[in-house]
Amino acid sequence: MSYAVGLKSFHVAELMSDEKGAGxxxxxxxxxxxxxxxxIEPQVxxxxxxxxxxxxxxxxKFNSATVTINTTRLPAKDEAILLGRKVEPDGTxxxxxxxxxxxxxxxxxxxxxSSEYWWLYKGRFQEPSRTNNTGNDSVEYSTPTIxxxxxxxxxxxxxxxxxxxxxxxxxxxxxxxxxxYEPTAGDGTT
Numbered sequence: 001m002s003y004a005v006g007l008k009s010f011h012v013a014e015l016m017s018d019e020k021g022a023g024x025x026x027x028x029x030x031x032x033x034x035x036x037x038x039x040i041e042p043q044v045x046x047x048x049x050x051x052x053x054x055x056x057x058x059x060x061k062f063n064s065a066t067v068t069i070n071t072t073r074l075p076a077k078d079e080a081i082l083l084g085r086k087v088e089p090d091g092t093x094x095x096x097x098x099x100x101x102x103x104x105x106x107x108x109x110x111x112x113x114s115s116e117y118w119w120l121y122k123g124r125f126q127e128p129s130r131t132n133n134t135g136n137d138s139v140e141y142s143t144p145t146i147x148x149x150x151x152x153x154x155x156x157x158x159x160x161x162x163x164x165x166x167x168x169x170x171x172x173x174x175x176x177x178x179x180x181y182e183p184t185a186g187d188g189t190t
Contacts, residue, residue, distance in 0.1 A: 006109035015101035024155040026180040036070040074144040082125045099124045103180045114165035117176040123150030
């Protein structure tokens with residue numbers, strides 16, 4: 001048995017089109033600054049049907065997922081990608097812009113040396129949270145946190161895809177971040 005022990009390789013790609021029956025396309029995959037943490041919190045609605053004084057059925061459905069990521073830093077180029085802003089010729093970045101829908105990918109390292117690979121397919125990030133402290137007798141790093149909301153794609157209803165080294169038939173780890181992973185016909189995932 002293997003357990004999650006690490007996290008690395010934050011990547012994003014802008015969602016270019018997502019139409020029911022027409023498929024989904026993404027722009028080029030771009031790597032973000034070094035990963036510190038990723039928290040995925042699905043928002044699920046659930047209900048129970050009661051009959052004859054007991055629960056006779058239950059159902060649940062995925063609504064969205066709140067995704068909170070923490071990176072070592074958030075340089076202007078990453079903020080521009082995540083929030084739809086422009087880095088000006090003088091190297092500054094303003095507050096105007098509309099966050100695009102993005103795919104977000106990452107790698108979870110496991111205790112046996114293998115990895116799990118993830119893509120969340122359609123989400124928008126919000127203004128990052130930053131805390132900075134004055135210097136003192138010890139060294140304290142300040143790192144940004146940014147939150148996004150991910151939803152299902154229109155094209156196929158998917159919101160995530162993951163694979164792991166050692167899973168029967170999974171061999172995409174070496175190319176996982178070359179582009180946003182999409183299953184192909186006949187690979188047993190469609």
